[in-house]
Amino acid sequence: MNLGKQLIIAVVFVINGICNAQNTLEITPWTFKNREGHKVDSEKGSFVVKENRTNQNSREIELKFVRFKSTNPNPGYPIIYLAGGPGGSGIRTAQGERFDLFMALRGVADVIAFDQRGTGESNSIPNCEVSVSFPLEQVGDEHSYLKKLKANANTCLDYWVSHNVDVSAYNTIENANDLEQLRLELGVEKLNLWGISYGSHLALAYIKQYPNNVEHVVLASLEGLNQTIKRPKYNQQFLAYLANKVKADPSAAKYYPNVLGMMNEVFDALEKEPVVAEFKNRRTAKTHKVTISKFDLQLVTSFFYLKNPEQSKNLPYIFYQMKHGDYSEVAPKVTQLKQFMGRSLSRLMPLAMEVASGISSKRAKRIQKEKKNALLGATTNFPFPQIGEELAIDDLGNVFRKNPKSDVSALFFSGTLDGRTYLPAAAEIIHKFKNGRHVIIDGAGHDLFLSTPKVKALMLRFLNGDEIESQTINIPMPKWKLPNQEVSN
Template sequence: MKLKAIVHFFLLLPIMLLTGQSLKVEPYEFISRSKDTVQAELGSFKVLEDRNNESLDSIQLSFVRFKSTNPNPGSPIVYLSGGPGGSGIGTAKGKRFSLFMNLREVADVIAFDQRGTGMSTRLLECPYTASFELSKAIDKQEYVDKSTENITKCLAFWQEKNVNLGAYNTTENAKDIEALRNVLKVEKISLWGISYGSHLAFEYIRLFEDNIDKVVLASLEGPNETIKLPENTANFIFQIAEKATANYGADITYPNLKEKMLAVHGRLEKSPVISTYVNRQGRIDTVGISNFELQSAIATFYLKNPEDSKIVPRLYDQMYHGNFTEIAPNVMILKKYIYSRIRPMAFSMDMQSGISQDRKRIMKRQIDDAILGSTINFLQFEWMQTTNFRQLPKQFRKMKPNKVDALLLSGTMDGRTYVSSAIELAKKFKNGRHIIIENAGHDLYMQSPLVSETVLAFFKENEIGTNRIKLKPILFE
């Protein structure tokens, strides 16, 4: 028996050495995109790429740590970027830099690059792309067929190159966060995230609730909400039409906009258009626009934040009168870049998060009747039917009640993740507070000092006296 124990120990030793590898930390001069400079630390450690098999292949995970200015710092605050595919380190260089700096008053703040992103080990990009005729209006089925064919080629390429795409899922991602906590040698961590970062945080809560101090999450994407429901998107764009009727009392108003929206899509369904526009080089480009392509352009470029949706009424008014010039460049981008290729980390994360059978049935009922179809999801829902890419187990998509001390934030002008869904998710947090921010969009953290001040107050355990914040609306143009 003793001999068997010794043998077992030595069989496990390589894995123990790898997963317990000491943290490497070095001084790092962090420079934001606005050229702000702060002294920080660049950390890295290794984890098994796939914890579900006996392979010893490992990947490096990287982060930047901003040391706390508090002489008695709390649990480290780990930032979880959206996407999937966003870089935490990259995010810290952008508009949220000041919030990263302010949170140092509470604890060390860690900008974490999830597996496959940023300064962590990256996946090999697929060399193949799908090709769509630019001057022809293309229907949905052609996009599904050609993109699925391209995915099949990419999957074969990654298999040939021994890329373990299946290891890039949200459960493994959550276990990476736990590995980070272990190498930092701290009892608990706090999480701060947005969009897919909230989706990832929900999985960490499911697996490691007892290891969490506090959580701040915005623009919530639940465990079963990788695929957004078409009716929610339709309700959002009709909300824009309703608000544009009076346009907050401005001189420019858009009465009957809902009817114009429906009319534009109805016409395109019967008769696609060809539009020209002047490109950035000053030359004339020609692009075909089908109803599916218009749906995709609106969902992709104009619903995320009020800064985007402020021109939606004008666009539909123009298109109602036959002018597609302003939206044509974004349709061109869709054809050339967005539908033509896939990014491995983002593709695998989303596909494996998957969709429940009940939600799939709802999708199939709603998809053909909703004004924008399912284009808020690009073609992910269709790919889940055509590629048979593996999904995480059913329990992954079930949100159980928890006791995490949480602050949850939602914007009423967020056209990517919806307040109605967030209200249901918030009910699972017994010790959570859900604040609805009127007139805020998806990227809500820096849309008002009131939001960042609320986040800081929560981490400082100061009293937050409201469940609703009202921002000044952005007028429709």
């Protein structure tokens, strides 16, 4: 999408959005129940937006949220939670482990768990039931995976179009405009934004489009507007950091003195000759065989073992096993990958958002160069950006992908054991925020909000207007899995 089209979206939204914001909001009392059965009084809200603001004849879609009213007699501007993914549900997040954090933030202002378009209760798009699987005996390679996945994605796009869904309307610009319409519907001057991962991507887009409409922003596990596709260089640096932490643990270092060397040895062996591994299905007790290639193992490592310490603590042990010829732990993961990868394309919102945010040609060239020297190549991103090359989804363009310069008061959190979004990438964003503060949690992963009670304390202080300094918080490193211990995945 070029600059002109982006401007059209903004202008059309200003003209239509303000008008629509007069009478579409509906609020009803709601008893909210979390997954543990705790109940709290809340409100269920909904409002109506154009699916595609550049199309005057576009159908309307309903977006929903849950509002937890503030316990503060003089509340600030509402705090809007923006889920990650893309594709996560704000309402479901509030039902889970972060429920207490949602409740605590009521001491500052109303807290709104917002379901973005195409997610949770704001999703009227039917799932595409067409899905591909890959024969377990087949040697996995990038070309064969992509060929099937692209065909699957195109079939799903045709399916959604046949159900009158405007597939071009699911992008981060429209998503940010939904946030602005929510602000107008609520009748408030500003918003406080609280997001993680893709939620930070969306928050940055909103700040860029509506710089005067944000009071405070709290973002974790940052994904910049040109960081949808992660850099292999940063992934390799993360693995090196992980390896150094393992080496610093005397018990783990006894078995894993050189994690990167061990991983490289296993990958080299699989590149020369893929392995046929046998394992028993724990549910059915049946024995299966699966072929494991270097690319299969790169994908499994990227997808299953890097996001949080709960997973990465097992990584050295699993490669230790494979170095000694035992693939029994990783074989079920490869099986899961081959059987269910196609299902990742069954929902339009995450597919379209990723493709639309895209990648600049300069960054694409950099990634192609960097992946040659990275143990996992560019598999952290797979199947993006390649899958978007033949899909009828507009790229938002380089103007969109430029991160904002801002004087918004911002608090940023990063975890050193986050294998999805990386510290150097966060720095690329934060230095453009004049009033930004960066809190690094040494030992935390991607899902860091509950990694230490200090996160909640800092958030409350910050949102209440206290000055927060950039700092590093140290928490215990994971206990690395050692041989003869049970693996927890």
